[in-house]
Amino acid sequence: MNTRVIKHGYQVAESLYNLVENEVLPDSGIKADHFWQSMANIFDEFMPKNKALLEKREEFQAQIDAWHLANSAPQHVNPTDKASQLEHSKVLDHQRKYQTFLTDIGYIVAEQEDFSITTTQVDEEVAVVAGPQLVVPLMNARFALNAANARWGSLYDALYGTDVISDDDNAAAGKGYNPIRGAKVTAYARKFLDSVIPLTSGSHSDVTGYQVLASQLVITLKSGQQVSLKQPEKFVAYNGDGQKPSAILCKNNGLHIEIKIDPSSPVAKADAASVADIILESALTAIQDCEDSIAAVDAEDKTSVYRNWLGLMKGDLTEQLEKNGVTITRKLNPDRTYSTVDNQTLTLPGRSLLFIRNVGHLMTNDAVLTADNQQVPEGILDGLITTLISLHDLKRNSQFVNSRQGSIYIVKPKMHGPAEVAFSNALFTRIESCLGLATNTIKLGIMDEERRTSVNLKECIRATKDRIAFINTGFLDRTGDEIHTSMQAGPMARKELMKNEPWIDAYEKRNVRIGLQAGLKGKAQIGKGMWATPDEMAAMVETKIAHPKSGANCAWVPSPTAATLHVLHYHQVNVSDIQDEMLKQFATKQVDDGLTDLLTIPLLKNKQQLTAADIQHELDNNVQGLLGYVVRWIDQGTGCSKVPDIDNVGRMEDRATLRISSQHICNWLLHDMLSQEQVMGSLYRMAAVVDSQNQADPTYRPMSADFDTNIAFQAAVDLILKGKEQPSGYTEPLLHQRRVELKAELI
Ligand SMILES: CC(=O)SCCNC(=O)CCNC(=O)[C@H](O)C(C)(C)COP(=O)(O)OP(=O)(O)OC[C@H]1O[C@@H](n2cnc3c(N)ncnc32)[C@H](O)[C@@H]1OP(=O)(O)O
Numbered sequence: 189m190n191t192r193v194i195k196h197g198y199q200v201a202e203s204l205y206n207l208v209e210n211e212v213l214p215d216s217g218i219k220a221d222h223f224w225q226s227m228a229n230i231f232d233e234f235m236p237k238n239k240a241l242l243e244k245r246e247e248f249q250a251q252i253d254a255w256h257l258a259n260s261a262p263q264h265v266n267p268t269d270k271a272s273q274l275e276h277s278k279v280l281d282h283q284r285k286y287q288t289f290l291t292d293i294g295y296i297v298a299e300q301e302d303f304s305i306t307t308t309q310v311d312e313e314v315a316v317v318a319g320p321q322l323v324v325p326l327m328n329a330r331f332a333l334n335a336a337n338a339r340w341g342s343l344y345d346a347l348y349g350t351d352v353i354s355d356d357d358n359a360a361a362g363k364g365y366n367p368i369r370g371a372k373v374t375a376y377a378r379k380f381l382d383s384v385i386p387l388t389s390g391s392h393s394d395v396t397g398y399q400v401l402a403s404q405l406v407i408t409l410k411s412g413q414q415v416s417l418k419q420p421e422k423f424v425a426y427n428g429d430g431q432k433p434s435a436i437l438c439k440n441n442g443l444h445i446e447i448k449i450d451p452s453s454p455v456a457k458a459d460a461a462s463v464a465d466i467i468l469e470s471a472l473t474a475i476q477d478c479e480d481s482i483a484a485v486d487a488e489d490k491t492s493v494y495r496n497w498l499g500l501m502k503g504d505l506t507e508q509l510e511k512n513g514v515t516i517t518r519k520l521n522p523d524r525t526y527s528t529v530d531n532q533t534l535t536l537p538g539r540s541l542l543f544i545r546n547v548g549h550l551m552t553n554d555a556v557l558t559a560d561n562q563q564v565p566e567g568i569l570d571g572l573i574t575t576l577i578s579l580h581d582l583k584r585n586s587q588f589v590n591s592r593q594g595s596i597y598i599v600k601p602k603m604h605g606p607a608e609v610a611f612s613n614a615l616f617t618r619i620e621s622c623l624g625l626a627t628n629t630i631k632l633g634i635m636d637e638e639r640r641t642s643v644n645l646k647e648c649i650r651a652t653k654d655r656i657a658f659i660n661t662g663f664l665d666r667t668g669d670e671i672h673t674s675m676q677a678g679p680m681a682r683k684e685l686m687k688n689e690p691w692i693d694a695y696e697k698r699n700v701r702i703g704l705q706a707g708l709k710g711k712a713q714i715g716k717g718m719w720a721t722p723d724e725m726a727a728m729v730e731t732k733i734a735h736p737k738s739g740a741n742c743a744w745v746p747s748p749t750a751a752t753l754h755v756l757h758y759h760q761v762n763v764s765d766i767q768d769e770m771l772k773q774f775a776t777k778q779v780d781d782g783l784t785d786l787l788t789i790p791l792l793k794n795k796q797q798l799t800a801a802d803i804q805h806e807l808d809n810n811v812q813g814l815l816g817y818v819v820r821w822i823d824q825g826t827g828c829s830k831v832p833d834i835d836n837v838g839r840m841e842d843r844a845t846l847r848i849s850s851q852h853i854c855n856w857l858l859h860d861m862l863s864q865e866q867v868m869g870s871l872y873r874m875a876a877v878v879d880s881q882n883q884a885d886p887t888y889r890p891m892s893a894d895f896d897t898n899i900a901f902q903a904a905v906d907l908i909l910k911g912k913e914q915p916s917g918y919t920e921p922l923l924h925q926r927r928v929e930l931k932a933e934l935i
């Protein structure tokens with residue numbers, strides 16, 4: 189039992205109380221009693237509103253379920269097939285009725301007049317420069333520090349260590365350094381330089397020396413010819429002696445590229461220009477996640493997460509770790525300095541601009557209890573404590589600066605519709621006033637990841653138009669919500685094929701269009717979702733260029749390496765130009781609002797064409813990912829894992845991907861695509877597979893040792909069999925309950 193301190197009627201867990209009193213409040217400018225009084229006032233005011241919003245979600249869900257039960261969907265048909273024209277008109281009629289129903293119940297709200305957001309004091313990494321956005325579990329200090337430092341990354345390492353460079357022709361990465369692979373890396377990197385900072389003639393592969401002479405970048409080629417950059421303004425600074433510089437700094441599309449020169453480096457020895465690396469400005473922004481990538485279930489966990497955020501805001505977070513047999517202490521990187529040709533010092537941020545993702549409105553936590561022992565809403569607590577901690581950045585208590593504009597960036601996930609956004613906006617206004625901050629100091633990021641938000645995105649943005657700094661298509665949660673909302677409509681398409689259905693294209697396009705039309709360009713980010721196969725970097729380099737091309741000025745990556753590779757896309761694509769072009773088109777052409785496609789439920793169309801083997805494969809794949817993730821979540825408190833799927837591809841799994849797989853199985857079970865025996869059979873078989881995948885981990889507890897008592901296995905079963913009743917199909921209530929149970933067992 190936690191010891192608690194009573195503060196203005198609320199019972200604060202001692203761990204959180206001590207953190208706030210002893211580590212957060214000193215130097216924050218906020219007096220302890222004022223803080224606790226404010227906390228109590230905020231809970232008093234916002235808890236009932238939070239509760240009412242959650243009840244509204246349930247009310248809508250019940251109405252939608254009832255509608256589907258009363259209005260079964262006609263068979264989907266090929267609209268170009270003459271014989272099925274009649275059926276097709278029935279489909280359209282059904283769709284119209286459905287949309288009218290959603291409007292009548294208030295699920296779809298009327299769009300009001302056009303407007304432009306008015307957010308100010310937004311850092312240029314958010315407002316102006318387009319680039320990758322890294323997400324990281326904040327509960328893991330090692331990763332959290334690494335993410336903050338991922339502003340700059342080695343292109344050579346990113347290429348050498350991933351499948352972007354193929355293993356062909358004896359180029360596999362072995363134990364030691366493979367010079368054949370190294371040569372492929374340097375060739376790739378030079379080709380990149382040729383495309384973004386081309387020479388007046390010749391290629392970066394033929395350079396024997398980069399020098400800064402008489403304030404000019406002078407590049408000598410193998411032939412002896414001296415050339416310069418085609419666009420000389422792209423050279424911005426250097427380090428070292430101009431005759432023998434140690435770094436040449438260039439800039440393209442607002443992103444920096446450092447050519448690192450170091451004749452003593454083993455890599456540079458094989459290089460005529462002694463280039464040791466190409467360092468790229470990579471994760472411009474990083475989201476420190478308190479939500480779906482972590483497992484924080486009680487006061488103790490929340491306190492450790494808040495402590496990491498405090499360390500980042502005070503600049504003193506450190507972590508000791510073993511790397512290649514050596515113990516190192518990881519800490520925040522300093523800013524980077526260079527000399528300009530007119531001998532001025534150019535200082536560039538050494539760290540990603542940090543956002544923090546709070547949790548949504550659903551969960552509660554025992555870090556604070558009401559007088560009658562009810563847990564308080566975790567989202568309200570997150571808003572208050574993470575803002576309080578961020579005061580240390582605004583007050584410049586750290587040797588490092590996060591926001592040079594003096595803003596706090598909070599990403600708010602899983603909000604359903606404008607009223608929920610308005611609630612967050614009001615909460616932040618209240619927090620600002622309690623903490624003596626100017627209104628709109630807190631910038632809000634809306635995750636467009638619930639159906640009611642996508643459908644009403646324009647009004648959601650309006651509800652926070654003075655502080656919005658980001659919209660992002662969280663397509664993973666959004667897919668989960670797509671299934672849950674329409675649970676009763678029929679069986680869904682296969683998981684992978686849901687992506688090919690009209691709703692998702694409409695969702696992605698509408699998000700960019702509505703964002704641009706609301707004036708986000710130059711003021712806020714329009715973001716795209718996560719690359720969820722962290723080892724498939726070649727495929728990412730091949731395809732994720734679609735994100736900047738679609739007009740998005742940032743997109744999520746799972747790791748620093750992925751950030752260094754994804755930034756290549758922002759060098760190739762000028763997002764600002766694309767956004768201008770899109771805005772021109774929106775102003776001159778009639779654009780379809782995409783709502784009908786957005787509301788076209790991705791139901792399985794050709795049920796009869798699925799063989800028993802297809803169905804089993806779909807089930808087993810979902811179950812394997814689900815179990816592989818859940819067992820680490822429950823037993824080890826790991827909120828984000830790489831889990832092999834049935835084809836042995838490592839997939840990033842977090843609570844959002846778990847929401848998809850659990851809801852998908854639940855949906856197929858409900859519509860008799862599967863039997864409960866079949867699901868249980870798959871769970872037993874796949875548990876053994878997951879156990880064997882984890883056998884090298886000495887701390888791992890096999891599920892198959894005793895299915896009946898294994899808490900992780902029981903959690904997995906519940907997630908499927910009780911999936912229909914879970915609020916919005918979320919996985920966190922069951923995960924939290926089972927992890928708390930396991931923690932109690934371990935005491
Ligand atoms: C739907 C959504 O909400 S998506 C948002 C939530 N998802 C995320 O936040 C993704 C976070 N990413 C991760 O946790 C990991 O990259 C995984 C689990 C996906 C893959 O992990 P693995 O490939 O097994 O990486 P592994 O654990 O071996 O770590 C490799 C190195 O990469 C680093 N690393 C990996 N991911 C990250 C990250 N997101 N941020 C910072 N560093 C990272 C680690 O620190 C480690 O380096 P180190 O040894 O120097 O500390």
Ligand SMILES: O=CC(=O)O
Binds near residue numbers: 635
């Ligand atoms: O949070 C991101 C998502 O895809 O869900």
Ligand SMILES: [Mg+2]
Binds near residue numbers: 480601635637662665
């Ligand atoms: Mg999400």
